Amino acid sequence: MNCFGCCRKSLIDENRNSLERTKHRKEGASFATLVNNISFKSDASKQRAIAEEIKRIGDGGNAVETFTFHELAAATKNFRTECLLGEGGFGRVYRGCLEQTNQVVAVKQLDRNGLQGNREFVVEVLMLSLLHHPNLVNLIGYCADGDQRILVYEYMALGSLEDHLLDLPPNKKPLDWFTRMKIATGAARGLEYLHESANPPVIYRDFKASNILLDENFNPKLSDFGLAKLGPTGDKKHVSTRVMGTYGYCAPEYARTGQLTTMSDVYSFGVVFLEIITGRRVIDSYKPMSEQNLVQWAQPLFKDRRRFPEMADPLFRGNYPLKGLHQALAVAAMCLQEEASTRPLISDVVMALEYLVVKDSGPDGSSKFPIPASPSTPERRLARNKSKSFKRDHSLHSQSSIEDE
Ligand SMILES: Nc1ncnc2c1ncn2[C@@H]1O[C@H](COP(=O)(O)OP(=O)(O)OP(=O)(O)O)[C@@H](O)[C@H]1O
Numbered sequence: 473m474n475c476f477g478c479c480r481k482s483l484i485d486e487n488r489n490s491l492e493r494t495k496h497r498k499e500g501a502s503f504a505t506l507v508n509n510i511s512f513k514s515d516a517s518k519q520r521a522i523a524e525e526i527k528r529i530g531d532g533g534n535a536v537e538t539f540t541f542h543e544l545a546a547a548t549k550n551f552r553t554e555c556l557l558g559e560g561g562f563g564r565v566y567r568g569c570l571e572q573t574n575q576v577v578a579v580k581q582l583d584r585n586g587l588q589g590n591r592e593f594v595v596e597v598l599m600l601s602l603l604h605h606p607n608l609v610n611l612i613g614y615c616a617d618g619d620q621r622i623l624v625y626e627y628m629a630l631g632s633l634e635d636h637l638l639d640l641p642p643n644k645k646p647l648d649w650f651t652r653m654k655i656a657t658g659a660a661r662g663l664e665y666l667h668e669s670a671n672p673p674v675i676y677r678d679f680k681a682s683n684i685l686l687d688e689n690f691n692p693k694l695s696d697f698g699l700a701k702l703g704p705t706g707d708k709k710h711v712s713t714r715v716m717g718t719y720g721y722c723a724p725e726y727a728r729t730g731q732l733t734t735m736s737d738v739y740s741f742g743v744v745f746l747e748i749i750t751g752r753r754v755i756d757s758y759k760p761m762s763e764q765n766l767v768q769w770a771q772p773l774f775k776d777r778r779r780f781p782e783m784a785d786p787l788f789r790g791n792y793p794l795k796g797l798h799q800a801l802a803v804a805a806m807c808l809q810e811e812a813s814t815r816p817l818i819s820d821v822v823m824a825l826e827y828l829v830v831k832d833s834g835p836d837g838s839s840k841f842p843i844p845a846s847p848s849t850p851e852r853r854l855a856r857n858k859s860k861s862f863k864r865d866h867s868l869h870s871q872s873s874i875e876d877e
């Protein structure tokens with residue numbers, strides 16, 4: 473019996489035993505079984521099985537489409553260089569226009585010599601077929617013709633956060649404070665959905681500025697789910713995996729042990745949030761030695777409030793609310809705690825950031841701030857978990873962009 477056969481059998485058994493469970497919870501279990509059972513071989517029968525499974529568990533009206541290579545070649549003028557939007561570890565990304573609907577899309581073609589492969593492709597399609605939130609990019613469809621692996625996404629007009637934040641060309645307008653807070657808040661909401669609404673929870677594992685895409689109004693959406701991992705089930709507290717991800721964004725305990733939890737994503741959020749506030753790259757080899765690692769550079773500054781303005785991006789030219797800066801840095805410092813259990817839940821982060829987005833929250837832009845100032849204690853975390861219907865202990869997940877176990 474192939475892995476999908478196993479998956480169906482376990483689903484049938486589960487459904488027999490749990491009539492009272494909600495539809496949402498059953499879908500979560502089937503998704504977990506499916507992803508965990510994929511063996512990632514790329515023969516034709518497996519491809520067909522994957523396509524059938526995606527259709528079966530897809531979200532009805534939201535199900536992803538399958539495209540032929542011919543359709544996507546037509547959409548991108550034969551993958552012409554002038555349509556190129558960017559290139560990452562997976563391959564090249566092109567702007568395209570679907571002939572049948574005239575819809576503008578982004579077409580990501582797997583580089584067959586690249587480091588990322590079929591496993592990431594399958595996980596990306598499965599995850600984005602099932603997970604839907606305004607702060608996650610929408611997968612329109614995919615192509616698995618022959619050895620082609622192509623993903624088709626909604627087009628995000630303003631590209632990635634990285635394009636607007638780091639190494640800006642002199643003629644490009646820098647993002648203002650409130651736009652940055654809006655982007656951070658939306659991205660945190662995307663993580664909150666993955667950690668606290670998805671069932672089982674999903675650990676994103678590749679949170680970084682280039683994976684936060686922006687629509688025409690600077691609304692952020694998380695992209696690239698190829699490294700995402702399902703959180704632990706049963707009594708497990710973490711997922712064990714080979715460490716993968718992007719250097720600098722990876723939580724220290726995950727890099728050390730390979731044990732992945734949702735707190736690893738919270739750490740990566742802290743890194744990106746610090747990039748947002750400072751306009752500095754997490755690792756920048758062009759800076760003096762003592763400033764090359766952003767988190768190490770920030771640690772002594774976090775301890776001295778008088779030095780907080782030194783951490784604000786000089787491109788703000790002083791146009792930011794001082795208290796807002798203090799509070800934003802407090803949130804970043806909490807997310808970057810060495811000890812994973814002292815980091816806040818992402819929902820606490822969202823709550824704090826929502827106050828930083830509001831322009832008229834007080835003369836200094838911060839008067840209603842909900843004090844995330846002290847880190848979540850394990851007790852507080854436990855109390856919150858009990859009040860939720862889903863399991864949200866530490867789930868296991870890792871870094872990005874190479875290959876998993
Ligand atoms: N849906 C999209 N709409 C518009 N532009 C996109 C879209 N997806 C990707 N891009 C552009 O293509 C670039 C490359 O994206 P890609 O995810 O392949 O690489 P990356 O994020 O830079 O690196 P990595 O492979 O490590 O994730 C992005 O930085 C962005 O500018």
Ligand SMILES: [Mg+2]
Binds near residue numbers: 560682683695696
């Ligand atoms: Mg990416």
